Amino acid sequence: MSDSKAPAAPSPKTNRLGLVLQDYRGAKSTLCAGCGHDAISAAITQAFFELGVDQHDVAKLSGIGCSSKTPAYFLGRSFGFNSVHGRMPAVATGTNLANRQLRLVAVSGDGDSASIGLGQFVHFLRRNVRMLYVIENNGVYGLTKGQFSATADVDSVLKHGTRNDLEAIDTCGLAVELGCDFVARSFSGDRKQLVPLIKAAAAHGGTALLDVISPCVTFNDHDGSTKSYKYTREHDWALHEIGFVPGYENVDVEIAAGETKDVELPDGSHITLKKLDEDYDPTDRLEAQRVLHRAREERKIVTGLLYVNPESRSFADALEMVDRPLAQLGEDDLRPGAADLAAVMDELK
Amino acid sequence: MVVGAGWAGARAMTSTSGPGISLMSEFAGLSYYAEVPAVIWDIQRVGPSTGLPTRTAQGDVSMVANLSHGDTEHIVLLPATVEECFRCGQEAFDLAEEFQTLVFVLSDLDLGMNQWMSDPFEFAEPPYRRGKVLDAEAIEKVGKFERYRDVDGDGVPYRTLPGNPHPQAAYFCRGSGHDEAAAYSESAEVYQRNLDRLARKLDTARDRVPAPVLDAMEGATIGIIAFGTSDAPMKEARDMLSAAGVATDYLRLRALPLNDAVTEFIDGHEHVFVVEQNRDAQMAGLIKLHCGDVAHKLTSLLHYDGLPIHARFIADGVTAKVGQKVEV
Incomplete structure (x- = not known):
């Protein structure tokens, strides 16, 4: 973790903006x-506090569902937009194009992104809009009394005995396949892994997909569930111990040879990945597919940074969008002159 | 995408036709209720369903006027010529930002996809009307900002744009119930107050959208109301009628919501024809809602075979009612 890399600065009470953790909280859940x-929500709050992000530069987005309510519960000083079920990606794309200076943090759920919004999800990843895209994955529709969602594992069992006959859609597998340049999976109960992953995802230059197993205590936390706290803890297969050192800290990252991998991002920050059971190279897309398939076969939940390509070209870059927010462009920038119109009219004569 | 960009402060529009609007109608309610500027250009084609995808109609009028679940009303522009479409571009954005809401522009397949003759477009001189946007300095000056508070009594609140660094600027935009300060609320009073304010806002818009255009004829007791591409054959139809001794006044609608100019026009004539290109007299229905008990004065002339409406259809429709024969 970043703290352990910088022993001179133990867990700070205030961050580099002079703000305390409380300043990064939102409304009561x-x-x-x-x-x-x-x-x-608490992990996002902590990560953004520790990074010292100016909340006015952040826009929070969400679709509809339990998960999509949460942007109200963190970063209370940021603008937020709780939009339409399954179609947050379109709203986020428009927001990004209108103002690419905003750092987008989006929260969606497995229903929002893997069911109604799957088409939007897929095209968003394809476009590589710069955004931290968190899917809070609990395998059930919590707001409508706990029916299976599209990410529920085959043969998992609902509270009242209904068995799921269908294969799960794996959002991480889809993301890797679609060319997403930052794909990670984590567990809401593992803050040690989650906080640095959020920090790394926030530093990424394109879409950073973070699928977090997030148990539903009301409808999906019983024996027979494969998204319960107990099941997730027992079947968690962590690829590595992850740390994040932000670029502004300007600290030399010490790498123990053979034990820890280091991924440097274009903004100068570093993701450190300490080896656990076996070697894993998160810059190999095929390797990411392999562990995801293996995890499915072995009925494990593989967590950690599955894939990263630090040299990611975002949608706004691909479109060569101006750096200045479109909202700040005035008539001088936007309205061609009378002579230009006359020239067009002449062509049509 | 347009709604996200509008929220972030860009002028954004998309163009589509009826089925696209049906598919994405949930966003119309979001734009109205969360008060996000957006423009949707509808090249109307024949419905319902896939209908006749390559034929023309004015069949989306009642759909877009109140599109969405719940009580909703939208501003709708009704251009009749390519030149008017050009001017509508700026007008639609101006109205969307001034009223912080969705604006539909109803073109149709005849106007949007056929070739038309036109005089050269004139350069638009008027400055953009960006509406009530507060930057950090402006918030500092007024001292207090609440996103949905009706400060001026016209139903139109003030807004801030994401990225505004003032500590009071940020708000949470949502399609669920919210109070004046944009906080989540399920309070009955708050909900009703908000809905009433939105109605007040659209009332303010009534007299700010492009007004109907009156083309009068000496001694006319018969009125004709039309809009959009029905305008093209109207001149010829009125000439035919005039030659047959039937003088007509013509009121061309250019926008919704309707205002009192329509009521006055109907009041001032013995008989009024409403010409439109759909089966269900959609505009006449909206006129009856706005103008009260005028049904006895209105006759609908409805052209809905998918082809552009023509002068003979209008002239015959009028003479059939008033008992004159039109010579060609």
Whole structure:
């Protein structure tokens, strides 16, 4: 973790902007006590506090669902937009194009992104819009009393005994396949892994997909569920111990040879990945597919940074969008002159 | 995408036709209720469903006027010529930003995809009307900012754009119930107050959207109301009628919501024809809603075979009612 890399600066009470953790909180959550989503909100709060992000530069987006309520519960000083079920990616794309200076943080759910919004999800990844895209994945539709969602594992069982007959859609597998340049999976109960992953995802130059298993305590936390706290803990296959050192800290990253991999991002920050059981290279897309398929076969939940390509070309770059927010462009920039119109009219004569 | 860009402060529009609007109608309610500027250009084609995809109609009028679940009303522009479409470009954005809401522009397949003769377009001189946007300095000056507070009594609140660094600037935009300060609310009073303000806002827009254009004829007791591409054959139809001794006044609608100019026009004539290119007299329905008990005065002339409306259809429709024969 970044703290352990910089022993001279122990866990700070204030960050580089002179703000305290409390300043990064949002409204009080209305979700069920013990909901995984609240732990993720807390992890986002902590990550952005520790990074010292100016909240006015952040726009929070979400679709509809339990998960999509959460942007109200973190970064209370940021603008937020709770949009339409499954179609947050379109709203986020428009926001990014209108103002590429905004750092987008989006929260969606497995229903929002893998069911109604799957088409939007796929095209968003294809476009590589710069955004931290968190899917709070609990395998059920919590707001409508806990039916299976499209990410529920085959043969997992609902509270009242209904068995799921269908194969799960794996958002991480899809993302790797679609060319997403930052794909990670984590667990809401593992803040040690989640916080540095959020920091790394926030530093990424394109879409950073972070699928977080986030147990639903009301509808999907029983025996027979494969998205419960107990099941996730017992079947968690962590690829590495992850750390993040932001670029502004300007600290030499010490790498223990053979034990830790280091991925440098264009903004000068570093992701450090300490080896656990076996070697894993997160810059190999095929390797990412392989571990995801293996995890499915072995009924494990593989967590960590599955794939990263630090040299990511975002949608705004591909479109050569201006750096200045479009909202700040005036008539001088936007309105061609009378002579230009006359020239067009002449062509049509 | 347009809604996201509009929220972030860019002028954004998309163009589509009826089925695209049906598919994405949820966003119309979001734009109206969360008060996000957006422009949708509808090249109307024949419906319902896939209908006749390459034929023309004015069949989306009642759909877009109130599109969305719940109580909703949108500003709609009704250009009749390519030159008017050109001017509508700026007008639609100006209105969307001034009223922080969705603006539909109803073109149709005849106007949008056929070739038309036109005089050269004139260069638009008027400055952009960007509406009530507060930057950090402006918030500092007024001292207090609440996103949905009706400060001026016209139903139109002030807004801030993401990225505004003032500590009061940020707000949470949502399609769920919200109070004046943009906080989530399920309060009955707050909900009703907000809905009433939105109605007040659209009332303000009533007299700010492009007004109907009146083309009067000496001694006319018969009125004709039309809009959009029905304008093209109207001149010829009125000439035919005039030659047969039937003088007509013509009111061309250019926008919704309707205003009192329509009521006055109907009041001032013995008989009024409403010409439109759909089966269900969609515009006449909106006129009856706005103008009250005028049904006895209105006769609808409805052209809905997918082909452009023509002068003979209008002239015959009028003479059939008033008992004159038109010579060609």
